[in-house]
Amino acid sequence: MTREDRRTWLDTRARAPWHGFRLWLLSFPTMIVVTWMNTAVSLISIGVGIPMIPSAAKLQRRMTNVYRDRIGAWTGRPIERPYLPHTKGSFATMTRAQRCFMRAVSDPATWRDYSFLMCEPIVAVFTCALPFLLIVYGVWGWMLSLWAGSVLGDIGAQDWYVMIPISQDYTQQPERVVGTAVLGTLFIAVGFLIGPAMLDYHARWARWLLGPTEKAKLALRVQHLTETRHDAVDVSAAELRRIERDLHDGAQARLVAMGMSLGAIEHLLDKDPEKARLLLAETRASSAKALAELRDLVRGIHPPxxxxxxxxxxxxxxxxxxxxxxxxxxxxxxxxxxxxxxxxxxxxxxxxxxxxxxxxxxxxxxxxxxxxxxxxxxxxxxxxxxxxxxxxxxxxxxxxxxxxxxxxxxxxxxxxxxxxxxxxxxxxxxxxxxx
The missing domain is CATH 3.30.565.10 (Histidine kinase-like ATPase, C-terminal domain)
Structure with missing residues (x-):
């Protein structure tokens, strides 16, 4: 392993627990969003929830988009937006509030977001946040080994660190102090070692619920093809207009002028041959320019x-x-x-x-x-x-x-x-x- 590889390996393990902890901290605003969605759903039966659902769904999307962006940036597993496009004319006979409600509840991504946010505070504790919690528990073990005896002796309390009792006579038993320090070091090491793996497990869980389903992928694909088809038609129409303009203003104008010159030459051949010769030279030059313009035009369409x-x-x-x-x-x-x-x-x-x-x-x-x-x-x-x-x-x-x-x-x-x-x-x- 090169020095750069070692540095990357250490940097990944150093950052992963902190990233996992930051994802777990999102659980607090997540619970607020879930509470708002639960309230909206519970009030649908009396009609109050109908105007509340769209705002709750929009709030959910903002929250889950934060998860998507951070998980993609920290794990290298990007999560696509799965939301179905709104087609013109859908629910056209309804009021605006009813249309917003139906679009929110008919999109499967709304309920997948809801399921993710409901489970995330618990799932995060056992996946991405676990390494950080192990590190904190390991630091707590070191603190106990250094200061627990004097603190507990002063207040007369007793505690446990895993299976080691922390009591008033703790400092008088070196094997307990050493055991606490060893266990604390072990927890810290395990936290750093498993950090990237646990963050990756959490990313897979998030992609499973927050990523697009096959139906959503197909709908998004259809939307993309529709947009690119319109763009292709627009580009083709613009190109045709350019070709028509170039022909009209360039080669066509020169050809018309050449036709008029040839008509004048026809009348001058007997009356003024010298002037006819001059017009022929000008016509030849015009034909050369028209040919050059046509070549440039063809080259612009598809160069040889x-x-x-x-x-x-x-x-x-x-x-x-x-x-x-x-x-x-x-x-x-x-x-x-x-x-x-x-x-x-x-x-x-x-x-x-x-x-x-x-x-x-x-x-x-x-x-x-x-x-x-x-x-x-x-x-x-x-x-x-x-x-x-x-x-x-x-x-x-x-x-x-x-x-x-x-x-x-x-x-x-x-x-x-x-x-x-x-x-x-x-x-x-x-x-x-x-x-």
Whole structure:
């Protein structure tokens, strides 16, 4: 075991009892929340509980979300929110209070939260809080071995530490003092040793009740697919509008002008051949510009290098035309499906554009890798930082674009930089090229 491993091992065992104790301390506000929910449930029969249930359920969710966040941060076992989405039109004929009540009571997560909060104060004592209690009991044993004789002698009392009697003549029997100290040390050592395991057992218990059921996972999946489908439709519509605008304002206008020029040339061929020759030269130049604009438009829809060589070479080609020095590292043993490849390419295009426009960077690094069925692209710049998903820099569009493929985007941009944008898209790679 290396020094770093030993340090991690000791740090984990030192923190686990304290984390477990802090989770157990949440039992006190938990009991208040449970009391409020019990009161609301008991008053449903007389109608008073109907407006109380939604607020009690909301309070439960806040409390259980605290548990989810802390357990995920302290144990590395994240717990997803299991709450079912509200569909438009559900309970439409009811009043607002009745709709809130029905949504709260019809969601199984409400009652799973309730069950967890009811049992948690007791379960926590025998799982996550147990190591801390053992440590405290061990410290108590040491305190008894050091001061119990004089204190009990003064007040004439008697106590027990496990099976060792603590009486007035305690200090006169060294074997009792040593036994108390040894037992105290044992309790402290056991508390630190079992801390991570007991915290992990508690995390499993919490995930069992606070995590989403299969039905909830399916409903959340349907909601996610619905949202990403809408985003994909919006992105496609926006792209079509852009193509239409570029054609109308660019190539189409030039082609119309070319048609008018050719008509003028036709009338001038016999009357003024010299002027006709000049118009032909202008028309040829216009045709070249129209062709260049069409090529740029096609390249914007799907670059030929992307179709022919794949996303790695396409990004390298993109880097050559970038105003900043861009270093590209590609470690892809194959190519993803064409839609994924296109989405990742244009996402990187957007991130490189942002780096050039907004970051004030002097250099950019792009890394493309594929591990465990996930394509990862990381764009890093040494700019001023301070970027955010809410700042209108196009990152929201990138997030929506890759969200269509269940991709995720992470942003790290502290003030002063660097800015690191990472996107991950689950996909498999193919060794054969696209048709």
């Amino acid at each position: 290098v992307l179709a022919d060589r794949g996303v790695g070479d396409a990004v390298k080609a993109l880097a050559l035309d970038h105003p900043l020095p861009v270093e590209v590292t590609v470690e892809l043993p194959g190519r993803p499906e064409a839609p994924v490849e296109s989405a990742v390419y244009f996402a990187i295009c957007e991130m490189l554009t942002n780096a050039a426009k907004h970051s004030g960077a002097r250099r950019v690094w792009v890394e493309l890798t594929h591990n465990d069925g996930t394509l990862r692209a990381t764009v890093t710049d040494d700019g001023q930082g301070g970027a955010s998903l809410e700042a209108g820099t196009g990152l929201r569009g990138v997030e929506r674009r890759i969200g269509t493929f269940d991709g995720v985007l992470a942003l790290s941009s502290p003030p002063g930089g660097p800015t690191i944008v990472t996107l991950e898209v689950p996909c498999d790679l193919r060794t054969t090229s696209h048709p």
